[in-house]
Amino acid sequence: MPSRHSTLLADAARRLAEAGVESPRVDAELLLAHVTGRTRAGLITLDELDAGAAARFAALLDQRADRVPLQHLTGRAAFRHLELAVGPGVFVPRPETEQLVEWALASLAGVPEPVVVDLGTGSGAIALSIAHEHPGARVTAVERDPDAIEWTRLNAASRAAAGDRPVEVLAGDMTDPLLLRALDGGVDLVVSNPPYVPDGALVPREVADHDPPMALWGGPDGLDVVRGLLGTAARLLRPGGGLGIEHADLQGTALPALVRAHGGWDDVADHPDLAGRPRFTTARRARGGAGGD
Numbered sequence: 001m002p003s004r005h006s007t008l009l010a011d012a013a014r015r016l017a018e019a020g021v022e023s024p025r026v027d028a029e030l031l032l033a034h035v036t037g038r039t040r041a042g043l044i045t046l047d048e049l050d051a052g053a054a055a056r057f058a059a060l061l062d063q064r065a066d067r068v069p070l071q072h073l074t075g076r077a078a079f080r081h082l083e084l085a086v087g088p089g090v091f092v093p094r095p096e097t098e099q100l101v102e103w104a105l106a107s108l109a110g111v112p113e114p115v116v117v118d119l120g121t122g123s124g125a126i127a128l129s130i131a132h133e134h135p136g137a138r139v140t141a142v143e144r145d146p147d148a149i150e151w152t153r154l155n156a157a158s159r160a161a162a163g164d165r166p167v168e169v170l171a172g173d174m175t176d177p178l179l180l181r182a183l184d185g186g187v188d189l190v191v192s193n194p195p196y197v198p199d200g201a202l203v204p205r206e207v208a209d210h211d212p213p214m215a216l217w218g219g220p221d222g223l224d225v226v227r228g229l230l231g232t233a234a235r236l237l238r239p240g241g242g243l244g245i246e247h248a249d250l251q252g253t254a255l256p257a258l259v260r261a262h263g264g265w266d267d268v269a270d271h272p273d274l275a276g277r278p279r280f281t282t283a284r285r286a287r288g289g290a291g292g293d
């Protein structure tokens, strides 16, 4: 006979599936784990749910069925080795961006104190992960959205308190020709997961209703912000410095072409995510220094 909580979870998962939630069982388990203060694995030994916990679970289930993102309900998003605070006003970091960080860290191997800039940092997922995993890195995180940057600051303060080298958080526009002028020509790595969704594209309700518009929309082909970011990256990077930009599945040809057309870049390449979909473009600032500023 099924235990009481397995029936509860089966009912919850069915409800979420009917509401169109993509991973209903996992989400139901994570919400129950959140309510009971357990890990997902720890639910196996859960017997009774007191009335307060049952009511909280039911309320969270209602919201998830209404397609509020799971991470807004738990207030946390896992990203690589970190748990970041997230909620209304900031983009929820996605697992596919972890590959871009993997590439970034590999490109910095052997550089003891690299200067790194993360453009459009949101929760700080990329910047704070690099600071955590490369203790010598001097990272600056740039964000334009005044609501999102509150979350960046919160997460940056909490990582610094945990012992990571502090990340500098800067309010600014990644397309601004005056941004971070003091670093011109001295940056080892520019990394970005910019807004890249083409205007009018269909996105899930969680995204359309809860991710901030500034985090998503990138103009008719999705690459408007990227065009501005390329000029900033070209100006900031030292010769041979690295650039990594995340993009949409359908931009695996367009973004490398844009970088090549900009000029002044070597080793332009595109990379898939773990699901095999085109996910980010990388390049090196040309050592000859010609073109593309």
Ligand SMILES: C[S@@+](CC[C@H](N)C(=O)[O-])C[C@H]1O[C@@H](n2cnc3c(N)ncnc32)[C@H](O)[C@@H]1O
Pocket (backbone or CB within 6 Å): 091, 092, 093, 094, 097, 119, 120, 121, 122, 123, 124, 125, 126, 142, 143, 144, 145, 148, 172, 173, 174, 175, 192, 193, 194, 195, 196, 212, 214, 215, 216, 225
């Ligand atoms: C897709 S989200 C990525 C957030 C985070 N880097 C991540 O990977 O989870 C894009 C971020 O860029 C910010 N942004 C959009 N346009 C910007 C601009 N012109 N300058 C700086 N930040 C910008 C958005 O507010 C948002 O936080």
